[in-house]
Amino acid sequence: MQTTAETTQEHGAIAVEQAHGHGDHPDHRLFGMGVFLFAEAMIFLGLFAAYLTFRSVAEVWPPAGTPERELLLPGINTIILISSSFVMNRGNQAIKQDDVKGMQFWFGLTAALGAIFLAGQGYEYYTNTFGLTDNLFTSTFYVLTGFHGLHVMFGLSLILLVLLRSRTPGHYSSTSHFGIEASELYWHFVDVVWIVLFLILYIL
Amino acid sequence: MSVSTLEPTQTPQPPQPKHPERHWKDFFGFSTDHKVIAIQYFVVSFVFYLIAGAMATSIRVELATPDADFLGYENYNGVLTLHGTMMIFLWIVPAGAAFANYLIPLMIGAKDMAFPVLNGLAFWLVPPGGALLLLSLLAETPPSAGWTSYPPLSLMTGQVGQMMWILAVLLLGTSSILGGVNFVTTILKMRIKEMGLYDMPLFCWAMLATSMLILISTPVLAGALILLSFDLLAGTAFFNPTGGGDPIVYQHMFWFYSHPAVYIMILPVFGLISDILPVHARKPIFGYKAIAYSSLAIAFLGNIVWAHHMFTSGTPGWLRMFFMAATMVIAVPTGIKIFSWVATIWGGKLRLNSAMLFAIGFVSMFLVGGLSGVMVASVPFDIHVHDTYFIVAHFHYVLFGGSVFGIYAGIYHWYPKMVGRMLDETWGKVHFALTFVGFNLCFFPMHILGLQGMPRRVVQYDPAFADINRICTIGSIILAVSTLPFLFNAVYCWFWGEKALPNPWNALTLEWQTSSPPIIENFEEEPVLWSGPYDYGIDSEPEEDTRSVADLLAEVKAEM
Amino acid sequence: MNDSESRGLVVRPVAELTSNYMERAKLSPAISISAAGVAITVISLWYGQNHGWLPEAASQNAPLVDGLFNLMMTISVWLFLAIQGAIVLAIIKFRKQPGDETDGPPIEGNLSLELVWTAIPVVIVMVLAVYSFDVYQQMGGLDPMASHDHTRIAKVSSGSAIAGSLDGDQGLPHGQNVALGIGANPASEGMDADVTIDVMGLQYAWLFTYPGNVMAGELHIPAGRDVELNIQAQDVLHAFWVPQFRLKQDAIPGRMSKLRFRPETPGTYPIVCAELCGAFHGAMRSTVIVDTPEDYDVWYQTQIASAIDGDANDSRVATAVGMTGLSDADRMALHPHAPAIDAAAIAAITPMAHHHHD
C-alpha cells in the first residue's frame, strides 16, 4: 500500500518540520491519522462486502473442490496478532513514564510478534494446496489476506522506524511521542481488520 | 463539534520583521503553501479540461453524421472513455480541491492547511495520474470500456491500456482521499477561536460534507479497481462469469463510489455559489442553516442511492423501489438550496458582473439537470431512457451547467484575490453569453434524442437522428469557441489586468481581509471576526470606498 | 388594513383600483403573481401532454410509462417556469441602480416560507414515488419470479464464454444463477406466457431461438399476446431495448434475465443494443416485427417447416455467428469500412436455421 507509506512518511516529515517551526501549534496529526484510517477501513469494508456478496449468491460455498482449510496455524497466528496489540500498548505506557528502554522492549516484542505472524502467513501460503486462480473463494482468500499482510508489513516498518529513532536520545519523551501513538493506532487498526477477516474467511 | 474544540488561544506574536517573498519558481515545484498548491491544481486541471474538451469536440464532430467517419470504430470508444474519465477525475474533482485548498484556510483564518506536506503530495499525484491516462491513449488498445469500465468488456479490450487506466484512477483517488483528510482536519481543528461552526462560510460546510463523501466512498472504488486489476492481470475471476465471478458486484462497488462522486463534484460548487450570490446581491444568504444542513443531508442520502444506475441490470425489483425512493428524496434538500438561492437574490441589489452571471446561470442550468435527474430516478421511466442520450443530457446539465458554470463563477469571483488583478468584465460577459448559448444548443436537444431512441456510446447511429445531432454539434463548437475569450482574459489579466484591491467586492468573509494576493502565511496577524459571513445590509449606510471594511476592522480592533 | 386582507380575492371596479395609487402598487403584484401562476399551470399542463418527445407507444406497458412521464414533464415544466421566471424577474427588477452602493435588506430567512418549499417537494416526490411504484407493479416489475434474486441453479459452463467462441457447447452459459427483469403483470402472474423466446446477445448481434429450435436474427412476436424473453449474453454485457415498447433489459453473461410484456400495435420496430459492448456497439441493431396473431402463426409454421430441411441456412447463421467470434481487430481487418453492419446484416437475412447446438 503505497498510499499509507506516503502518508506516514508524511507525518514524519511534518513532525520534523514542526519541530523547528511554530512550536506551539496544536497537534492535529493523530486526528488526521484517525480520519485516514477511516478511509482505509472503507477499502476493507468494500472488499469484505464483495466477498460476502459472492458468498451469498453462490449455491455452495466455498465452491466445490476447494480443499479443507487448516484452522490451527491461522488460529495461533490470530492469537499472536491480538496479543501483540496489548504488548504494544505497554510500550506506549512506558514512554508516558519517560521509560525509553521499556518502550523499546515492548515495541521490540511487538515487532517480533508481527514478524512471526507474517512468517506464519507466508508458511500458510506456501503449504496451501490451492492457488490464486482456482476459484472465487481462493481468489478472495489470497487477495484479502495478502492485502492485509501488506498492511502488517507496513505497520511493522513503522514500529521498526520508531525503534530506530528511539536510539537518538531524547527523541521520544512523555510529552512528545507522536510516532509511538501513531504506530500503535495503526497496529490496532491492522489487528481489528484481521479479526473481521479471520471471522469471515476462516470461521464463517 | 462545538466551540470548545477550537484550538487554544495563540499568544499574539509580534509582527514578523520580514515576510518570505513568493517566487514564481514556487509554482513549478513541490510547495507546501496551500495557495500555491491551489493554483497548481487550477492550472493543471484546466489544462486537462482543455484536452478532455478537445476530445469532446472530436466526439461531436464524429457524431455530426450517422456514420463512423471521423474517429472511426477504432478510436471512438477510447476517446469517449478518456473524455469521461478526464473530465471527472482530472477536471471537476481536482478543480473542487483547488478551491478547497485556496479558500478553506483563508476563510477560517488559518495560516495553512493542517498537513501542508501531505497537501503538496496529494497534488503531485495528479500530474502522473493524468500523464498515465493520456499515455494510455497511445497503448495498442486504449482503455475503451467507458469511464465506468464495466467488466467483462473492460477485461477484453486490451490489458495494457486498461491497466494504465486503473493505475491512473487509483492515483487520482488516493490524491482525493489525502485531500479529504486535510480538509476535514483543517475545517474542524484550525478555525480562529471566535469562529464557531455556524460562523463558517457555507463553502466550508459544503467541503465538510464533500470530504465525508470522499472518505467513505473513494476507498471502495479502490477496492473495486484492485479486484479488477487482479482479473485483468492475474487471471482471477471476481467479475468474470466464466470463472464463476459476478460482473454485477463490480457495478455495485463502482457506483458505491461513483454516485457519491457526483455529489463530490457538485457540493463544493454549491458552496461556491452560496458564497458568491450574497456578495453580489448585497443581501445575506437566505436560510444559512438550512443550506448548511442540506449539504449534510445530500451527503448522507448520496451514500444510499447508488443502484439507481443499475435499474436495468441485475438488481431485484424491491431493491429498485428502495433506491428509487431514496434517490427522489434528494430533490428535497437540493430544492432547499435552489429556493434559498433564488430568495437570496430576490430583493437584493444585483451586480450583474461575470461572477454573478455564471452563478445565476449555474442555478438555472443545474435546475434543468436536477429535474431530469428526478425523472430518471423513476424506475419505469429509467428503463426506457437508461444508457441513452437522455442520460447524457442529464449529466451534462448537472456537470457542465452545474459544476463548470459554478467553477467559472468561482474563478471570476476569486481571481482578483488569487492573482491580485481584476479580470476584464467585457470578455467575461462574452464568455458567459457564448457558453450559455452553446451549452444549451449542445445539450438540450439530447433529451429528445434519448427519448426518441438514440443510445449513448455509439459511433454510428440511425440516420433519423442526424438533424438533431447536427444541432448538438454546432452547439459544441460554440462551446469550444467560448473557452477562448476566457483563456485570453485569464492569461492577459494575469500580467496586465487592473490591480485588485484587497476587497474589490466589499465581501465579508475572511479571505477578503488580507491583501490580494495574500501574503505567504495569509494574514499579517490573526484576523478578527467582526461580522458573520453574510451580514450584508445590516449597516445599510452607503459605503464610500473599499477601505471602509478595513477601517471598520481597525475600529473594532481599537475597541478591543 | 382590511382591504389588503381581501387582496386578490375580490374583484374590484377598475375605478377604485386606479383611484388610489398606493393601493394599486400593493395590488398589482398579487394580481400578476396569480395571473402568472395560472399561466404557468396552464402551459405546463398543456405541454406535459403535448411535448411530442416520445416515440410511438407499441406495447401494453408503454402508455403507462408515458402517463408517468407526462406527469413528470408537467411538474418539471411548472417548476422550471416558476423558478426561471423568478430568476429572470429578479435580474430585471433587482439589478443594482447606477451609483447605488448600498446593500439590500438584511433578510436572513423566513421559517414559514422555508417550510413551504420543503413540504412541496416532499409531496411531489411522494406522489412520483407512489405513481412510479404503481406503474412498475402493473408492468410486472415486482413479479417474484422475475424480480427476485434466485440463488444459482446451475453452474455456468467453464468454457471460454469470454473468448466469444460458439464452438461446441462451451459458448452458451447453460445454468442461470439469477433471473431478473420484468415479469408477468399482476393480471397474468403465475400463468405461462403465450410465447417464450430465448434471446442471446453477442458481439455484435442478437439471436432469437424459438421453441422447436427455430433460430432467427429478427424477432417476430404476436400482437396482443404475452411474450416472454429469456435474455442471456454470450460474451460481454449487452442490453435489449425497444424504444417503442419502453422496455430495456441488460443481457448479462452468466445470468439469465426475463423480460415479459405484451406488444399491442403491429409494425416493425428497432431493437437497439443499449450497453457498451465493444467497438461496434452502435451497429448492434436488429428488428422486431409485431405481427397479428394470424400472421405470426403463419410465420412460425414456415420457420418450423424450413428449420427441418433448412440446412442450407446453417452455414449462413454460422457465418453470422462466426463473425461474432472474431476479435475486433480481425473484424476490422476483414471489413475496413462498415464491418459490423455486415455482421448484423448477415444475421438479419438469416432468419432461421437449426439450433446448431443439438
Ligand code: HEA
Ligand atoms: C454533478 C453531477 C450530478 C448530480 C448533481 C446529479 C444529480 C442527480 N442525479 Fe445524476 N448522474 C450524473 C451526475 C449527476 N447527477 C452522471 C454523471 C450520471 C451518469 C453516469 C453514467 O452512467 O455515465 C448520472 C445518472 C443518473 C441516474 C442514472 C440514470 C441511468 O443511467 O439510467 C439517475 C437515476 O436516478 C440520476 C439521478 C439524479 C438525481 C435524482 C439527482 C439529484 O441530486 C438532483 C436533485 C436536484 C433537483 C431535483 C433540482 C432542484 C430541486 C427543486 C427545485 C425542488 C423541487 C423539485 C422536485 C420535487 C422534483 N442520475
Ligand code: HEA
Ligand atoms: C465534467 C464533466 C464533463 C464535461 C465538462 C463535459 C463536456 C462536454 N461533453 Fe461530455 N461526458 C462526460 C463528462 C463531461 N463532459 C462523461 C462522464 C461522459 C460519459 C463518458 C462515458 O460514456 O463513459 C461524457 C460523454 C459525452 C458524450 C456522449 C458520448 C457517447 O455517449 O457516445 C458527448 C456527446 O456529445 C459529450 C460531449 C461533451 C461536450 C461537447 C462537452 C463540452 O462542454 C466541451 C467543451 C469544449 C472545450 C471546453 C474545449 C475547448 C478547447 C478547444 C477545442 C481547444 C483545444 C485547445 C487546447 C488543447 C490547447 N460528452
Ligand code: CUA
Ligand atoms: Cu451489444 Cu452494445
Ligand SMILES: [Cu+2]
Ligand atoms: Cu447517481
